[in-house]
Amino acid sequence: MLLIHCPYCEEDRSELEFRWAGEAHIARPENIAAISDEEFAEFFFLRNNEKGLTYERWRHIHGCGRFFNAARDTISDRFLMTYKAGLPKQPVPVAEEFAAIAEEKSVETWEQTEGDAR
Amino acid sequence: MRKYSVFAIAREAMRAHKGWEAQWTSPEPRGAYDVIIVGAGGHGLGAAYYLAKEHGITNIAVIEKGWLGGGNTGRNTTIIRSNYLYEESMDIYEHSLKLWEGLSQDLNYNVMYSPRGVMMLSHNIHDQQVFKRHINANRLYGIDNEWMTPEQAKAFVPVLDISKTARYPINGAALQRRGGTARHDAVAWGFARAAADRGVHIIQNCEVTGIRRGPGGEVQGVETSKGFIGAKKVGVSAAGHSSVVMEMAGVRVPLHSNPLQALVSEPLKPIFPCVVMSNTVHAYISQSDKGELVIGAGTDQYNSYSQTGGLQIITHTLDAICELFPIFRRVKMMRQWGGITDNTPDRSPIQGITPVPGLFLNCGWGTGGFKATPGSANLFAHLIAKGEPHKLASGLTLDRFRTGRLIDEAAAAAVAH
Numbered sequence: 445m446l447l448i449h450c451p452y453c454e455e456d457r458s459e460l461e462f463r464w465a466g467e468a469h470i471a472r473p474e475n476i477a478a479i480s481d482e483e484f485a486e487f488f489f490l491r492n493n494e495k496g497l498t499y500e501r502w503r504h505i506h507g508c509g510r511f512f513n514a515a516r517d518t519i520s521d522r523f524l525m526t527y528k529a530g531l532p533k534q535p536v537p538v539a540e541e542f543a544a545i546a547e548e549k550s551v552e553t554w555e556q557t558e559g560d561a562r
Numbered sequence: 563m564r565k566y567s568v569f570a571i572a573r574e575a576m577r578a579h580k581g582w583e584a585q586w587t588s589p590e591p592r593g594a595y596d597v598i599i600v601g602a603g604g605h606g607l608g609a610a611y612y613l614a615k616e617h618g619i620t621n622i623a624v625i626e627k628g629w630l631g632g633g634n635t636g637r638n639t640t641i642i643r644s645n646y647l648y649e650e651s652m653d654i655y656e657h658s659l660k661l662w663e664g665l666s667q668d669l670n671y672n673v674m675y676s677p678r679g680v681m682m683l684s685h686n687i688h689d690q691q692v693f694k695r696h697i698n699a700n701r702l703y704g705i706d707n708e709w710m711t712p713e714q715a716k717a718f719v720p721v722l723d724i725s726k727t728a729r730y731p732i733n734g735a736a737l738q739r740r741g742g743t744a745r746h747d748a749v750a751w752g753f754a755r756a757a758a759d760r761g762v763h764i765i766q767n768c769e770v771t772g773i774r775r776g777p778g779g780e781v782q783g784v785e786t787s788k789g790f791i792g793a794k795k796v797g798v799s800a801a802g803h804s805s806v807v808m809e810m811a812g813v814r815v816p817l818h819s820n821p822l823q824a825l826v827s828e829p830l831k832p833i834f835p836c837v838v839m840s841n842t843v844h845a846y847i848s849q850s851d852k853g854e855l856v857i858g859a860g861t862d863q864y865n866s867y868s869q870t871g872g873l874q875i876i877t878h879t880l881d882a883i884c885e886l887f888p889i890f891r892r893v894k895m896m897r898q899w900g901g902i903t904d905n906t907p908d909r910s911p912i913q914g915i916t917p918v919p920g921l922f923l924n925c926g927w928g929t930g931g932f933k934a935t936p937g938s939a940n941l942f943a944h945l946i947a948k949g950e951p952h953k954l955a956s957g958l959t960l961d962r963f964r965t966g967r968l969i970d971e972a973a974a975a976a977v978a979h
Contacts, residue, residue, distance in 0.1 A: 445872045445873055445874050446864075446872070459872060459874070460874060463863065464863040464864040481964045481965070481966075482964060484964075485816075485963045485964040486814075488963075489816035489907050489963040490814045490815070490816050490963075491814075491816065491817070491818065492805075492814075493805040493806075493815075493817050493818055493819055493865060494865075495803070495806050495819075495867045498865060500864070500865070516864075518819075518865055518866050518867050518868070519866075519867050519868060520868065521864075521866050521868050521870075
């Protein structure tokens with residue numbers, strides 16, 4: 445299960461609270477009635493499906509309910525960053541920064557959650 | 563190649579089994595072939611076999627990044643059925659089921675096709691109406707499928723809990739008796755052996771890194787980790803990696819790659835006579851000939867190439883299995899794994915020509931590609947040989963996402979394929 449950082453709640457929460465919402469930064473055509481069938485297929489069906497770095501939308505459906513964007517590696521499933529909806533595509537952290545983030549963001553363990561709560 | 567038979571077994575028994583030959587060869591690639599198929603899973607190897615057998619094209623290379631049958635062919639739950647709703651789907655899956663029935667004889671390789679029946683459980687009035695609609699559509703189309711009362715279902719699968727107080731009460735079931743299972747590895751090996759026997763080159767551990775195109779945009783061959791290999795026709799049958807391979811030719815395809823998990827239990831004595839699927843609570847289960855319970859879970863919600871998946875997905879499935887079959891509550895699970903499925907927006911496969919001349923595509927089989935293996939391979943071979951789809955696969959084109967003629971099995975099948 446993934447551990448996802450909601451940029452609105454500013455918390456790392458389990459994947460169960462989130463709903464994946466497809467590729468990010470796809471703009472709906474201004475006048476959708478005017479576009480051709482090819483353009484509609486492109487907008488509606490065709491996706492990058494990247495192997496490696498992907499930008500995608502998630503929704504914190506069982507939390508704040510808001511959509512946000514994430515950069516994730518589809519080979520390791522590791523989140524590189526999350527950022528608020530409406531922001532332009534963000535550059536991903538470079539390798540060293542990223543290693544530091546990974547170090548800091550350890551897996552959610554029983555001791556950290558239930559243990560503390562007790 | 564020596565034929566497998568009871569006499570061969572007797573002969574080898576007399577001489578300490580020293581005469582068995584390798585089932586296929588692993589040649590170095592030539593500079594060029596008539597046809598290259600990318601991906602040596604069941605679909606790709608089968609296409610090479612049918613090209614050689616039915617279309618007389620034997621100068622073929624099947625190129626595989628890993629080892630043959632090591633992708634989704636070796637990672638599925640081996641369920642075979644053809645009780646789909648729409649004619650386009652019934653055409654191709656029934657074509658496949660008919661080929662399954664004679665496949666062991668055709669390949670001279672025991673693929674252990676076992677028509678033990680596939681039962682789909684109905685839990686509510688909506689399920690019941692949908693399944694009866696499926697049954698009627700199937701029977702009108704000449705495909706067997708029948709409705710069972712809960713008592714009849716219980717008689718067929720004695721370990722099923724049909725009590726009124728069950729967590730997931732059962733109000734009936736649909737049964738396709740010709741559905742069943744087969745041995746997944748044997749399918750890949752059987753096709754590989756039969757194709758290699760007809761001169762097909764199977765090139766493993768060779769990754770395709772590019773697709774070379776000529777001045778007119780047509781395919782000239784593929785760049786691989788073993789160098790350039792030429793061919794005027796290239797068929798892509800790369801399952802979860804189809805969009806990665808197609809990107810090399812500059813073609814975008816409407817696919818999402820998602821992990822799909824399965825797991826097996828410790829081996830048990832024979833207890834489970836058929837395949838049972840429950841779409842509503844999302845669980846499917848059968849028992850292999852080794853005695854393991856083979857259980858399929860759902861896909862993860864996000865795109866991934868990780869060949870693994872979230873633990874919550876399989877625990878959800880096991881919850882359902884334990885409720886449906888309380889007798890299995892203390893069975894230990896032995897292994898779990900994931901494969902990468904390529905899902906289309908309408909959950910129906912894509913098989914057809916592409917905007918690139920000479921480049922053919924077979925993908926989008928999503929979570930249900932195993933059952934289609936011989937049928938898909940057979941029709942893909944036709945497509946590559948003739949340059950246009952067979953009439954049974956004519957609706958599966960890539961173009962349908964532009965024209966809007968979708969085959970909406972996503973809604974029709976409810977979930978698991």
